[in-house]
Amino acid sequence: YFERFLQGMEQGYRKLVARVLRHKLIVVGFLLLLFAGSILAVPRIGWIFMPESAADSVSINVTMPLGTALPETEKTLKQVEAIVKKELTKDGKAAYDRLVLNAGGGGRFSRGGTNSGSLRINLPEFDKQIMDANEIQAVIRPYFNQFPGVLFRFSSGGGMMGGGGSGNPIDIVLHTEDLIKGKATADKISGLLKEKISAVTEPQVSLNDGLPQIEVELNRERMYALGLNAYTVGNEIKAAVDGITASQFKSGNDELDIILILAEADRSSLPALDHIFVRSSVTGARVPLSNFANYREGTGPLTISRENQSRVIHVTAGVKPGTKLNEVEAEIQALIRAEIPAEDDVIITYAGDNAEMIKMFGNFVLIMIVAVALVFGVMASLFESFRDPFIIIFTIPLSIIGVVAIYAITGDRFNILTAVGILVLLGVIVNNGIILVDYTNMLRKRGVGLEAACIEAAGNRLRPILMSTLTTVLGLAPMAFVPGEGSEMVAPIGKTVFGGLTFGTLMTLFLMPAIYAKLNKHDDERRAIADMKREGIASGLSKAELKDLIKRKKAEQHANEQKMAAARRD
Helix, strand or coil: CHHHHHHHHHHHHHHHHHHHHHCHHHHHHHHHHHHHHHHHHHHHHCECCCCCCCCCEEEEEEECCCCCCHHHHHHHHHHHHHHHHHHCEECCEECCCEEEEEECCCCCCCCCCCCEEEEEEECCCHHHCCCCHHHHHHHHHHHHHHCCCCEEEEEEECCCCCCCCCCCCEEEEEECCCHHHHHHHHHHHHHHHHHHCCCEEEEEECCCCCEEEEEEEECHHHHHHCCCCHHHHHHHHHHHHCCEEEEEEEECCEEEEEEECCCHHHCCCHHHHHHCEEECCCCCCEEEHHHCEEEEEEEECCCCEEECCEEEEEEEEEECCCCCHHHHHHHHHHHHHHHCCCECCEEEEECHHHHHHHHHHHHHHHHHHHHHHHHHHHHHHHHCCCHHHHHHHCHHHHHHHHHHHHHHHHCCCECHHHHHHHHHHHHHCHHHHHHHHHHHHHHHHCCCCHHHHHHHHHHHCHHHHHHHHHHHHHHHHHHHHCCCCCHHHCHHHHHHHHHHHHHHHHHHHHHHHHHHHHHCCCHHHHHHHHHHHHHHHHHCCCHHHHHHHHHHHHHHHHHHHHHHHHHHHC
């Protein structure tokens, strides 16, 4: 029964190939439209940098306002812990294995100190989890609004939360030398992201509010008139406020620095600065600091980041699971253009996973071009022809149609591993075309007509093509579709090869005969003309007689083709 089924399939396939050969341009045009539609569908399917892999823990990193005492930070963490215990329980069973609270320093994104801490939620083994990391985030995130002024951020262990290639799915970079203005702009952008783009989670600004400081402004003309200079004044202020090593005390093998510094009461308030005196190098008199200096209270940044010799402020954020990075990035850029006026002293650029994905895609395009060139070169050397490899290369665009189709069907998004799968596909998809073209060439050398050779080769090579394709496709099916711990990192490669090879093979069975027949249409005519020229020259015909003979033969051949076409239509 199976043999009869295969024989029937071969006969049906031969009939379909014969019909395709009668409508070659329609078939090729349809597949070109399908390929163009697939390319246009890529932005609608969307992409991320890397797929999200299962995590074995989720950490809630908490940052309180600067200067918050440790007991207050611990109290907030205890409240978050109570929420976690309440919400992560289903039917009396906890969705976590253990909770670890760390107050006073510690999460991956915190800067340490008494105003920060973290709560790590350790998850059970993969097959025992009743809630995954994304579900836990979705449950806990709404409660963050109950803590005004507190910054929260999720991080994870054992996986990639949000699939970050650069560490942050969303990264908006502000280049400015005016940190005060840049901080205000960054805070506004962070607020816009939080209020108007629902797909963005936990936006944060890299530049934190600074510590209180007093800025000393020197009246240089008055200072110079008193016989002082900025270096002497600066050293005196530093010695009074920060201390200066005057000598060393030796006790046995130990040496201890003796530091002279003003008492705490004389250097911890603004009026105390008026009691600092600087000795004039001209008059020798002790001049009070208040005689030539003014004071201004402000704040100083904890850190200043520079990139390419320019001060930068980063506004970073995560995205909810299932978000298409290209769409949310376009939405963010449109929002910033509409709400943030362009200024010369604050330049906004965009980094993050979307920019990283575009950069990597450019690299992969170059790699793919080199791969196609190498494949073409190998086939051209073995076929001893440029035309046959050119025919086979047409299978590669067909595989792209299958890749786009499989991602559209499964609802997944493209990622960097998809490009890796396409590279694998480039070397596999051409095998079926090689089998078909090589057998067709062999039949042609045996004297079989062009269309008959295409139909016969298609029918005879159907089983080998199906065998080679099915063994690969069925072997990849578990890798592509069976879930498991860590499967997220290999499934995109499996799906890419599965979809591309399945659809590419199906279309190869019909496209290859059509393209082969189209490109070799005049081979018989050229061969017959060459034979006639050799016979005519051997028999002593003149150029005019030889030209007339070739013209008659072309007319006869054209008439025969018309009769054959009419017979096929009948």
